[in-house]
Amino acid sequence: MLAIEDLVTDGLHIDRFAVQSGETWCMIGGLGSGIEQFAGIIDGEKNRLHAATLQLPEKIGLLSFKRQQAVFEDELRKDDTDHLDRLDPGTPARLFLTDVDRHRELIDRFAMTELLDRGYRQLSTGQVRKLLLLHHITRGADLLVLEHPYDGLDRSSCQDVDQVLSGLHGQGLTMLLLVSNTGDIPSWCTHLAVFKDGRLALQGLRSDVFPEVVELLRGQSSLSQVAVDDLRQEAQVVDRSKADIPLIQLRNGFAHYGEIEVFSGLDLTVKQGDHTLITGPNGCGKSTLLQLIIGDHPLCYRNDLTLFGRRRGSGESIWDLKQQMGIVSADLHRNHRVSGSALAIIVSGLFDSIGLYTKPSAAQQRLGYRWLERLGLVERAAVPFRQLSFGEQRLILLGRALIKAPPLLILDEPTHGLDENHRMALLDFLERIADEQLATIIYVSHRPDEYRNFFKQRVQFH
Numbered sequence: 001m002l003a004i005e006d007l008v009t010d011g012l013h014i015d016r017f018a019v020q021s022g023e024t025w026c027m028i029g030g031l032g033s034g035i036e037q038f039a040g041i042i043d044g045e046k047n048r049l050h051a052a053t054l055q056l057p058e059k060i061g062l063l064s065f066k067r068q069q070a071v072f073e074d075e076l077r078k079d080d081t082d083h084l085d086r087l088d089p090g091t092p093a094r095l096f097l098t099d100v101d102r103h104r105e106l107i108d109r110f111a112m113t114e115l116l117d118r119g120y121r122q123l124s125t126g127q128v129r130k131l132l133l134l135h136h137i138t139r140g141a142d143l144l145v146l147e148h149p150y151d152g153l154d155r156s157s158c159q160d161v162d163q164v165l166s167g168l169h170g171q172g173l174t175m176l177l178l179v180s181n182t183g184d185i186p187s188w189c190t191h192l193a194v195f196k197d198g199r200l201a202l203q204g205l206r207s208d209v210f211p212e213v214v215e216l217l218r219g220q221s222s223l224s225q226v227a228v229d230d231l232r233q234e235a236q237v238v239d240r241s242k243a244d245i246p247l248i249q250l251r252n253g254f255a256h257y258g259e260i261e262v263f264s265g266l267d268l269t270v271k272q273g274d275h276t277l278i279t280g281p282n283g284c285g286k287s288t289l290l291q292l293i294i295g296d297h298p299l300c301y302r303n304d305l306t307l308f309g310r311r312r313g314s315g316e317s318i319w320d321l322k323q324q325m326g327i328v329s330a331d332l333h334r335n336h337r338v339s340g341s342a343l344a345i346i347v348s349g350l351f352d353s354i355g356l357y358t359k360p361s362a363a364q365q366r367l368g369y370r371w372l373e374r375l376g377l378v379e380r381a382a383v384p385f386r387q388l389s390f391g392e393q394r395l396i397l398l399g400r401a402l403i404k405a406p407p408l409l410i411l412d413e414p415t416h417g418l419d420e421n422h423r424m425a426l427l428d429f430l431e432r433i434a435d436e437q438l439a440t441i442i443y444v445s446h447r448p449d450e451y452r453n454f455f456k457q458r459v460q461f462h
C-alpha cells in the first residue's frame with residue numbers, strides 16, 4: 001500500500017516505513033519533529049527529496065492545513081462580490097461532497113445537513129473542518145491521511161468523527177492520522193509511530209509501543225522559559241486610575257447573518273483582570289462575538305458596545321483600539337497571505353498590519369528577535385512566513401500579538417495546530433501574564449485541558 005525506504009529530505013530522514021492495506025496508523029510528532037515534512041511527502045512535494053523507495057497509493061484523500069489553506073485561497077480567487085449586490089458566500093457546501101443522497105446519514109451525524117446550501121465562506125472554523133473531512137470520506141480513497149483531524153472540533157464532534165473513522169477502519173479502509181497531542185491518539189488505531197528530531201524514532205503495533213510513545217514525546221518548549229520580568233518592562237503602562245472602566249462592555253449584544261440569528265441578548269463585561277474563557281459547540285457564535293469586539297464584524301456599530309470606555313461608533317479610530325489588543329484567530333491566520341519573513345510578521349504586530357510596510361527601527365527589530373528567541377524560532381527568522389509549518393506560523397502569530405504587550409489579549413483557538421508541549425507552555429505563559437496582571441485575556445478553546453483556573457469568568461454558548 002505505502003512503502004518508504006532510505007528517504008532523506010529537508011528536516012526528515014526515514015530508514016524504512018511501510019503500511020499494509022487495512023492498517024490504521026496514528027503518527028505523532030510535535031513542532032520540528034519532521035511530521036509536517038511527512039505530510040508534505042504524502043502531498044506529493046518532491047523538493048530536494050531522495051528516496052530508495054517511495055511508493056504511494058494512487059487515490060489518497062489528504063486533509064491537511066496546507067490543503068485547507070489552498071481551498072480558502074481558491075475560494076478567494078472565485079470571489080464574485082464585486083459583480084453581485086451582496087457578499088459572495090462562496091461555493092455551496094454540498095458541491096464539496098460526492099453523492100450526497102447516499103451519504104445522508106453520515107452528513108447528518110456531522111450536523112452538516114442544514115449547512116449544505118451555505119457557501120464555504122459562511123461556515124465556522126469547525127464546520128469547514130467537518131466539511132473537508134466529509135469531502136474526502138464521501139469521495140472515497142485508497143488511503144485516507146488526516147492531519148490533526150480533531151483540531152477545531154467541539155467535544156461531541158470529536159466523538160462523532162472518532163466513531164465514523166472507527167467505522168471506516170472496521171470496513172477495512174487504510175488510514176494515517178497525523179496528530180501532535182497524545183490525547184488525540186484514537187483507541188482503534190492498530191499501529192503507532194513517533195516523529196522526533198527529524199526521524200521516525202519509533203514505530204510498531206500499538207500494543208507493543210504505546211508505553212514508549214508518551215515517554216518519547218515528553219519535551220520542552222522554549223516558550224515556557226520566557227522571563228516575566230522581561231515582559232513586565234515591555235508591557236504597556238496600565239493606567240490604574242481607569243481600573244474600574246470595563247475594557248469591554250456589551251449590552252444586549254446580537255449578531256445575525258441575513259435572516260439567520262447567531263445570538264441575541266448577550267451581556268458581557270470584561271474589566272481589567274477578568275480573564276474570560278469562551279466555550280460552546282462549533283458554529284454557536286464564539287468567533288462572531290470576538291469579531292464584534294475587534295471591529296471585524298459589520299454589526300459592531302449597531303451593537304451597544306463600549307471598548308476601553310468609548311462607545312463604538314462615537315468617532316473613535318479602529319487603529320487606536322487595535323493598538324490595545326493582541327489578536328490571534330483562524331481568520332487572521334488564513335488572511336496572512338503575505339510574503340514577509342517570520343521576523344517581519346512578528347514586528348508587524350507593532351503596526352497592526354498584515355505584513356510589514358514600515359521600516360522598523362533597530363529597537364523594534366531587536367524586540368522582534370527577542371520574541372523569536374522566546375518562541376524558539378530564532379533560526380527561522382529569515383524564512384518566509386508562508387514556508388513555515390502551520391504550527392510555526394501559529395507561534396509567530398502569537399509573537400505578533402504579544403510583541404506590543406497589549407492590555408487586552410484576544411485569543412480565538414490560539415493553540416490550533418500546536419503540539420502538547422507548546423500548548424501547555426503557552427497556557428503556563430498566559431497564566432503568568434494573568435498572575436502579574438500584565439494583560440487581560442479572552443480565550444476561546446474546545447480543549448478542556450486548557451480551561452485553567454486563572455480564567456475568572458466563562459461565557460458558555462449553547
Ligand SMILES: Nc1ncnc2c1ncn2[C@@H]1O[C@H](COP(=O)(O)OP(=O)(O)OP(=O)(O)O)[C@@H](O)[C@H]1O
Pocket residue numbers: 121122123124125126127152257260262280281282283284285286287288289
Ligand atoms: N458570513 C457568514 N454568513 C452566514 N453565516 C455565517 C457567516 N459566518 C459565520 N456564519 C455562521 O454563523 C455561525 C457562527 O459562526 P462562528 O464562526 O461565530 O462560530 P464558532 O462558535 O466560532 O464556531 P467554531 O467552534 O467552529 O469556530 C455559524 O453557524 C456559521 O455557519
